Amino acid sequence: NAGVTQTPKFQVLKTGQSMTLQCAQDMNHNSMYWYRQDPGMGLRLIYYSASEGTTDKGEVPNGYNVSRLNKREFSLRLESAAPSQTSVYFCASSVRQGGWGYTFGSGTRLTVV
Amino acid sequence: GEDVEQSLFLSVREGDSSVINCTYTDSSSTYLYWYKQEPGAGLQLLTYIFSNMDMKQDQRLTVLLNKKDKHLSLRIADTQTGDSAIYFCAEPSSGNTGKLIFGQGTTLQVKP
Numbered sequence: 691n692a693g694v695t696q697t698p699k700f701q702v703l704k705t706g707q708s709m710t711l712q713c714a715q716d717m718n719h720n721s722m723y724w725y726r727q728d729p730g731m732g733l734r735l736i737y738y739s740a741s742e743g744t745t746d747k748g749e750v751p752n753g754y755n756v757s758r759l760n761k762r763e764f765s766l767r768l769e770s771a772a773p774s775q776t777s778v779y780f781c782a783s784s785v786r787q788g789g790w791g792y793t794f795g796s797g798t799r800l801t802v803v
Numbered sequence: 804g805e806d807v808e809q810s811l812f813l814s815v816r817e818g819d820s821s822v823i824n825c826t827y828t829d830s831s832s833t834y835l836y837w838y839k840q841e842p843g844a845g846l847q848l849l850t851y852i853f854s855n856m857d858m859k860q861d862q863r864l865t866v867l868l869n870k871k872d873k874h875l876s877l878r879i880a881d882t883q884t885g886d887s888a889i890y891f892c893a894e895p896s897s898g899n900t901g902k903l904i905f906g907q908g909t910t911l912q913v914k915p
Contacts, residue, residue, distance in 0.1 A: 694845075721901045730811065732891065732907040733846075740901050748902065780845055784901060791836050791893075792903060794845035 692716050696781050696795035703771045703802045711766040711798050713781030721784045722764035723792065724748075724756060726777040733780065739764055771802045805829055807892055809906035816914050821879040823909045825892030828873065835868065836903070837877050838891040846891060850877070879911075887913045 694715045703709055715722065720741045725733040725748075735748030737756040745756050753775060755767045764783075768775055778799050782792035808826045815821045827835065833854050838846040852859045852866045852875070859866045865878040879886055889908040896902035 723902070725905075730907060732807075733905040735902055738902060782846075791834070791848045791851060792846075794838075794847070796845045 694781055694783055694793050694795035696779075696798050698798060699796070700799050701801070703768075703800065705772060705802060707771050708767065708769050709771065709800075710768075711779055711781075711800075712763070713765065713795060714763045715781075715783040715793070716762065717783060717785075717793065718761070719783035719785055719793070720761070722758065723782045723784075724754075724764070724766045725780045725782065726750065727780060727797075728777050736766065736779075768800075771800075773802045776800060776802045805894075805896060805904050807894055807904050807906035809890075809892055809909045811907060812910050812912070814912040814914065815882050817882060817884055819882055821877075821882045821886070821911055821913075823877045823879075823890050823892075823911065825875040825877075825906055826873055827875060827892070827894045827904075829894055829897050829904075831897065834895065835866075835875050836893040837864075837866065837875075838893060838905075840889040840891065840908070842888075849890070882911075882913050884913045884915060887911055 697712045723738040724736040734750045739745045739758040742761045757765050781795040836851045837849045839849040840846045863880045867876045891908045892906040893903040
């Protein structure tokens with residue numbers, strides 16, 4: 691099925707470890723986003739990529755880096771994980787910058803101990 | 804700054820109507836969105852309304868928009884247990900960046 695695929699679905703890290711969350715979409719969307727979801731706080735934007743070759747910081751970028759590898763793929767890297775990064779991470783894509791809502795992946799549940 | 808506010812919890816009986824409310828800040832928003840998140844899943848676009856509309860109806864869903872008060876509501880008629888989920892209101896961030904600003908989400912509990 692067409693959509694946004696995130697891997698892994700679950701991950702447990704020790705403080706200080708690094709990891710990369712993968713996201714790929716097959717809808718030929720231009721824009722891609724990374725959000726984190728925490729109880730009572732809704733979704734907060736970490737980074738986004740309005741088009742292939744560009745990335746920009748969102749609301750909560752500290753402790754994260756991203757790579758827009760190509761039009762399909764947008765990865766999120768935690769260089770040195772901290773317990774405050776325990777969260778559910780969602781990748782999303784949209785047809786174009788500024789428009790038409792998002793298609794979301796199913797999320798990655800990350801626990802940092 | 805930009806902010807989208809929702810109440811956190813709503814409980815209704817099966818068969819009743821549910822009304823989920825949202826307030827937003829950017830009066831220039833072109834579209835406003837409602838997303839649904841079922842347990843353990845990502846968000847799915849439920850419906851949307853264009854800013855020049857007051858109301859949009861889609862089967863059991865009715866969206867009402869009051870631009871003067873910057874108030875958006877989602878009414879679910881004949882609420883079913885399968886409607887139990889978290890509902891997020893969202894508006895585009897200003898500046899045509901493509902970002903969506905989400906509310907905190909309203910958890911809808913439907914009791915049999």
